Amino acid sequence: MDYETGKRRDLENESLLGSRNGKRGWFPSRLAVWTLFVWGSVVFMKTLNATVNSEHSLSPKRWPWGFKVNKPELNRVSFENVRNATFVPQLHNVQWIGGSHSHDDMGLFLKEEGEAYVVKSVADEKYSRALLSAKTFVYDGYNYSIDYLQASPDLKQVLVRSNTTKNWRHSTFGSYFLINPTSDSVHLLGHEIAKVQWSPNSKDLAFVHANDLYIYSSQSYTISKRITDDGSAQVFNGKPDWVYEEEVFEGDSAMWWSPQGDYLAFLKINETEVFEFPIPYFSQHEDDVYPEVRSIKYPKSGSPNPIANLMIYTLDTQDLSGVKTGHNMTLITEVVWVGDAQILCKASDRSSDVLSVILADAKSPGLSQVPRVESSEDGWWEITYHTSYVGQDSAKGREEDGYVDLIPVDGYNHLAYYSPANTTEPVILTNGTWEVVNGPAAIDLETNDVYFVATKKSSTERHIYKVNLKDPLNVKEISDTTIDGYFSVSFSSGARFALVSYLGPEVPYQKIIDLKPESTAASEGIAGKTLFYLEENKSLKNRLKGYAVPHRIFKEIHLGEDKDGNAIIANSYEILPIGFNPELKNHYPVFFYAYGGPNSQQVAKTFSVGFNEVVATQLNAIVVVVDGRGTGFKGKDFRSLVRDNLGDAEAQDQISAAKLYADKPFVDAEKISLFGWSYGGYLTLKTLEKDAGQTFKYGMSVAPVTDWRLYDSVYTERYMHTPQENKAGYAKAKVHNATALGGANRFLLMHGSGDDNVHFQNSLRFLDLLDLAGVENYDMHVFPDSDHSIRYHNANNIVYDKLLGWAGQAFEGKFLK
Structure with missing residues (x-):
C-alpha cells in the first residue's frame, strides 16, 4: 500500500506531491546527439523531497540555482506551473542489452531515432544496428502501433505489444507480435496476452493467456507447448494474482527462465479459497442506470490467502514438477536461478516472522534442501528482489556457484556472499550503522566487484559504492560523497558502463560513465570516466531562475x-x-x-x-x-x-x-x-x-x-x-x-x-x-x-x-x- 518505498511503491500523486526516487562539472561537449540517447519515456522522480541541507538564517539566502529569494520580480510557485510540469526534470530510462561479461560488454542499448528503433553502443559510437524502421506495422491488413518493444537476447528478432489495456497497478493486457527484421515478417503470438518473456536462448518465449502458460517458438512461429491447462479466474500460472502483484512481486510476472533456457520456473497461484470483494462503478457509461459491479479476489487480514506453488518445467522432456517449500512457508517472495539447473526460492510464513531459503535441483524433480531458516527476531522480513547469482569461475577465484543477498547484520541491512549456494555461513561483504538499499545493483563477474547504493553517508542520501567478493568490508566510493547527493544507477549487461542519475538535492542530471577507463579524471568527483551527459536539465535550471521557490x-x-x-x-x-x-x-x-x-x-x-x-x-x-x-x-x-x-x-x-x-x-x-x-x-x-x-x-x-x-x-x-x-x-x-x-x-x-x-x-x-x-x-x-x-x-x-x-x-x- 505504500506510496514511497520503503515499500517501493510508485507515488501515485507525484504530479503534485512532487518527485520521488531515491536521489543525485558538468557539460562536456562530446556528441550532443548523445543527449537524445534514451529508451523509454521521460519519467517523474518518485519522492516528496529535495533541495538544500542547511539551516535558515535572517540574511538573504542564495539558492542552489543561483538567485536570491528576496528578488521582488520572481514568480511564485502555483498549482498552474506545478501541473504543467514547469518544475519537472527530464529523466530517461536506458534499455541495456548485450553480453553478460565486462570483457565483451560494448554497452549496447536500444534507442529511438526518429521513427526507428536502433541498437547503439557506448563503447563504439560508430556502431549502429537498426531493429525496426517504424513505430507502426501492418498485420493482416490492420495497422498497429508499438506500445512496448523488447529485442531477443541475440538481437535477431523483436517482440512488440500493441492494443495495451491496463489491468491492476503493474499489469496490462495486449496483443503481442514477433517481428523478424531480416525477413520483414510479422507473426502474432495472440491477443489479450498478460505477459511474455524471452528465453536466454533467443529461441523460445513464454507467455500467459487466460492464466495458462505457453511456450512459443521464434523459429517455427508456432506454439510449441502448452504447459498448463488449469488456468482460470481462480488459478494463475506465471502471472501474479492481485495480492501477489500488489504486495509481493510489485510487478506483473511470476515466471523465471534458467540461465541457459533449459528450464522455466513459474508460480501456480490458486485463490479459490480467497474471498471476493465487490466494487460498484457508477460513472462508467452515461446510459447505465445500474452500477457495474466488479469483484476482485482480495484476502483481508486473517482470511484465507491464495496458495502459491513453485513449479519447474523442463523443455527437453516436457516434465513438470513442484518445489516443496515447507508446511508453514505459505508466501513465496523471491525466486532466483543460482546455477544452470539450481533454483533458489525464498518463502515465509504468512506473518513474515520466519524466512526459509529453499534450493532445488531441476535435474532431480521433487528434491530440495533448506540451508537457511532464519527468524526475524521481533521484527519482520521485508520482501527483497535483488538476490544476485554469482557463477562458478575458478580463474576468478570462485570455486562454486553462489549468490549475493541482503541480510540483517547487527540490525542494519547489508550484503552477504553465499558460496556454495547451500552454505549457512556467508561472507559478510558490508557492515556498519548504515544500510544497503534493496541489494546488489550489479556484479562484475570479471573483477568480482559488487556495486550497490547505500545510506553510508546519511540515511537521507543515496550514494553508489562497490565492494569486492575477495576483499569484504573494504567499501569504496563511486559517487562523490563530499557533496549532498541522492543517486540511482543502472548498469550495462557486463557492469562496465553505468547510467548514473543524480536526483537531488539540486537540479537532477544523468551521465554515462565507463568504470574501466584507461585513465580517470579525478576532478570529476566520481569513479570511472564520464563519457557524456545524457541529461543536464539546462532548461529547468533556467526556468527556476524566474521563480522564488521555497527550499x-x-x-x-x-x-x-x-x-x-x-x-x-x-x-x-x-x-x-x-x-x-x-x-x-x-x-x-x-x-x-x-x-x-x-x-x-x-x-x-x-x-x-x-x-x-x-x-x-x-x-x-x-x-x-x-x-x-x-x-x-x-x-x-x-x-x-x-x-x-x-x-x-x-x-x-x-x-x-x-x-x-x-x-x-x-x-x-x-x-x-x-x-x-x-x-x-x-x-x-x-x-x-x-x-x-x-x-x-x-x-x-x-x-x-x-x-x-x-x-x-x-x-x-x-x-x-x-x-x-x-x-x-x-x-x-x-x-x-x-x-x-x-x-x-x-x-x-x-x-x-x-x-x-x-x-x-x-x-x-x-x-x-x-x-x-x-x-x-x-x-x-x-x-x-x-x-x-x-x-x-x-x-x-x-x-x-x-x-x-x-x-x-x-x-x-x-x-x-
Missing part, C-alpha cells in the same frame, strides 16, 4: 525519549514561506505532511517542486515533514518497534514534532494541521485521535485505512500478525475513538469509491462510527469510480484543489468552533 531545510529533530529513556531522533525537513520573518509573533500556520508507513521514507534529499511548495507559497505556511519511528533506513530498532502496534508511536512522533513547532514564537499554535494519503491518511486520523485537539487543530485524510482488518493480508500481517493472533493490537490500531477526533476543530476526509487497494469500505465504516458518536466536525468528498490514485474524470485536480482550499479556510479561521 527545504533538512535536519534531525529530537522528539523526546522512548520508554527506555533513549532519545528519539528523527529525520525531518521544513519549508519556510518566501519572505519568512522569525520576528513575527503567533503568525505562521504549520502544515504537516506525513506518510509514516513501516520501512518507508519521505525525508530524502531529492529535487522536487510540488504540492508542499505550493502550500508554503500560497498559504504562507511552514510545511513540515517528519519520518518518525517505524520508517526505514535507520536500522531495525527504529522501525521494528511498531510491530503489532501500528499507529501508536507514529502518531506520538507527529504530535511531539507539532508541539516543538507550537512552542516557536513565530508559529500560530491554533493553526497546525496534518495531511496524509493512504497510510498517511490513516496516520492523520490516528494522530488526531491520540491528540484530541490539543496540538493538531486540523487534519486532511485521503484514502485512509481505518481498520486493519479491512486491508490485505500480506501487507497487514507483516506488521500486525493476524487478527486472531493479535486481537488487542488490531482493536488499538483501529481508528476507534470518535469522541477524541471530535476534539479537533475540523477534519477533511476524501476517498475514491473505486479504490481496489484501500477499499472505500474503510471510510464508510469510519463515517458510521462518527454518526454513532454524534461527531459532525468534518467534511467529506467522494470521487466516483476513482481508484487509490484518485484520477478518474479530473479527480486528481479536484483532490488537490480541495486540499489547498480547505487548508486555506482552516488557517483563515473559517472552521473555528
